[in-house]
Each structure stands twice: as structure tokens, then as C-alpha cells.
Amino acid sequence: MENPDIIFGKNSVMEALISGKREINKIIISKNIHTDSKINKIKELAQQKGIVFQFAAKEKFQAYNEYNHQGIIASISPVKYVDLEEFINTPRNHNASVVILDGVEDSHNLGAIIRTCVCAGVDGIIIPSRRNVQVNSVVEKTSAGAINHISIIKVNSPVSAVQTLKDNNWWIIATDASAKDNYYDVKYNDMNFGIIMGAEHSGVSKSLLKASDFVVKIPMQNNFNSLNVSNALSAIIFEALRQKLSNKP
């Protein structure tokens, strides 16, 4: 039961209020909620921005109990997807990066990926419109509001998207368990780059591996080759950030 126009929980509602990127139609607060500093801040921001908030009996929230709503939900305008050309042509004063997902199926993973990308300063996430989880309520909740701080680019063909990026002088890095080079052998500075992360089970598809400039692995220890996709991305993307901030390869 996905509902893309409802967000759940104090952090998500707060982030939506602060970022202002999505139109908030209405905030609904449970009458039984324990008022704390976050709730007060939410009320204050909502009043400043002239956003309606309503109090409702806890029964109103039953339909959303699977979402850990903490007694607060908001109905908001859907995620605004960004066009790939528009994303590429956005003027920036830094080298840009994008994460390209290839068949990630789990909503919690997508939420964690979005959150990690925002923390690590990634500019955008490319999501294929088929065979990949889409932005839904679980994704929004797991992203803890991060969804409002990054460009989400929906594409029909990730292979075409990669080609477009390459045509615009972006470098493409794909991850594959059988790669020879390690992810930290790449010099991430001084280029715009995209990192392709594959499906939880099958990895990056052959056509995308072939289209990539670099194929790298994370060197797995203990003969245990089963890192969660968001944790794998975290290792790679923070290595790119380390190189950038420390200016060391």
C-alpha cells in the first residue's frame, strides 16, 4: 500500500518544512502525541509558512501504522523528478557526481542510499523507471528527509543515460565483485563522475559494465561477499569525498 503523497514521522515532516522544495498541503498531528521540542518546532514553522495543521484521533493513523509515523504525517506534492539534460547542465562550482542505480529492489535500501548520497555531497541519483524500486513512502521515510536535498533523475534506459553522461565528459565507474581494481584505486578528483550500483543479487548488468570507464570492486574479507548495496555505496562515495577534502589519492 504505497502512497507517494504522504510522508511520516517528525524528521521527515521537519525536513520537508525546512527544505521547502515540496509543497505541503496539510500536516496532521495525533491528539495523543507527546509534544516535544521537535513537534513545537514543526508547529512554529508551519504557522510561519501558513500551512494548515490539524489534530486527529489516533484511529486516523491506523492505516499508516506500518510506517512508524510517530503520530505525525503530512500530505505533500509528489517528488519532482529532474530531467537528465537539466541535471547535467546545472551550473556548479564543484565537480559533480551522480549515483546510477541498476535494479535496486528494496525500499529501505533506496532510502539509505539517498541519505548517504546527501551526506556525502552527491548531486543526483539516477533511477531507471523499470526494474528498480521507485520513490515511495517507505523510501521517503527511510531517507529521513534527504530526498528533498538531492536531484532524483528518472530515466527509461540507464544505458542511454550513461552514454549521455559520457558524451558530456562525465566518467563512469561500475562496481563488480570480479573486478581487478579496487574502488580506492580510482582518482575521483578533477572529474565529474557517475557510480553505478547494481541489484542486491545480480549486480550491475553486462551492458552497463561494458559502457563504464572503470570497473572496480570492494575487496571483501573473510570470503564473505555479501555487502548490502547502501553500505557498499557508502564505502565508495566517502572514499571519493575523502580524496576531495584531503586532496590525497
Added chain:
Amino acid sequence: MENPDIIFGKNSVMEALISGKREINKIIISKNIHTDSKINKIKELAQQKGIVFQFAAKEKFQAYNEYNHQGIIASISPVKYVDLEEFINTPRNHNASVVILDGVEDSHNLGAIIRTCVCAGVDGIIIPSRRNVQVNSVVEKTSAGAINHISIIKVNSPVSAVQTLKDNNWWIIATDASAKDNYYDVKYNDMNFGIIMGAEHSGVSKSLLKASDFVVKIPMQNNFNSLNVSNALSAIIFEALRQKLSNKP
């Protein structure tokens, strides 16, 4: 409804069979399951090891539907916790590392942490017996079998555990958003070290920060300071591995 003696899903059952660290009492397979290469491999291994497997109607699995059991479960002996002194005194031909959790509440996070630690070659995880999630079925499932490849050390007091590690010449690194140094400023080579990861909301407790040799932060971008604890750990622990494998600071 936690059941610490049942594991769920093909990967978890397969890993338990391969690692052999936990006694498997019985494997139960749904009659309605689609037999694939993994299921065949599980059957083969179970037969080799003389482990009983039973077929059951899918109704038998209803009680476990929340666990994504894929039509296969196994009842196994409980996780064997390792004593801290025993862990410290284990002979190793490498510098050792341990992750110390301080108030991690979410089962999925603990599962992802265990998985990340095994992939990155961490030797153990210290879990406080109070105010921290314990190893339960969700943790086992999320860890994808990794739980059988690492020492889990349960302690009453993480502060005492840290002191014991320090008394044995281990170095302790804690994470805190307000730290001056970045996590990649630490030289992880040539020492046994422990990394303290704090609770999802409140971070590492003051007493543990005070007991640490280094306090470091992950430099957050976009003014967005909300990285999931397993993704934060992934960035740090793979940086330690990078330094070790590349022999570069």
C-alpha cells in the same frame, strides 16, 4: 515476536550450513517452494551433514510471514557469545579490530552492521546487554548469515569493556558529530583498535567519548547530518581496510 532459535531464508540457512558454527536442529522447507540451485545446494549440504529436513504446507510458515522466509526456515542453537577476555587473547596473525555499539536500537541496523563488519574483516562486535538491540531473528536475517563469521561479545558495561581493551593496548576511536578530526585522519595500521558507534539519535555517550583515544567525525556535506549508523560505520571501517591493504595513510 522474536524467536532467537529460528533463522529464515535461503541465504541465512545456507550460511549456517556452510559455517557450521551453530548446531542446526532441523530445516523446514515449504511444499510450495520453487526449487532452485540454492535450495538444491541446501538439501545436498543438509544430507551430507545428516541434518533432518522436513517438508511442510505453506500454512506452517504463516507465523513467520513478517520475516521474508522464502519458504525455508531452520531451527538452530542460539548465538554463542564470546567472552571479552577470550576475544582479546585469541591468537591472530593480524592487527585486530572490534566495533563497540553504544545504544543501537534498530534490528535492521544491527544486521547491516554485522554484515559490513564481516565484509571489512572486523574481528568482533561488542554489544551492551542493556539499552542496545540484541541478536534476534530480524538481526540474523538482515545479517545474511554474517553473524556466523564474527565474534559477538556481550558486555554489561561498554565503559568497562573499553577500559579492558585499553589495558590490553588496544586503541579506541569514537565518532562524534562535533569532533575536530575526520575519521580518515586516524592511522589505523599497526594497532589493534576499537570503533565506538553511537545510538541512532543521541550518539556516543559522554563517558565513552571521555574514555576514547580519538574522537572523529564524518565530514557531512549539504548541512545534512543524519547518516544511518551502518552507513557511517561502512565509511570508517572500509577506510581502515583501505589503509591496511594499500599501506597508505
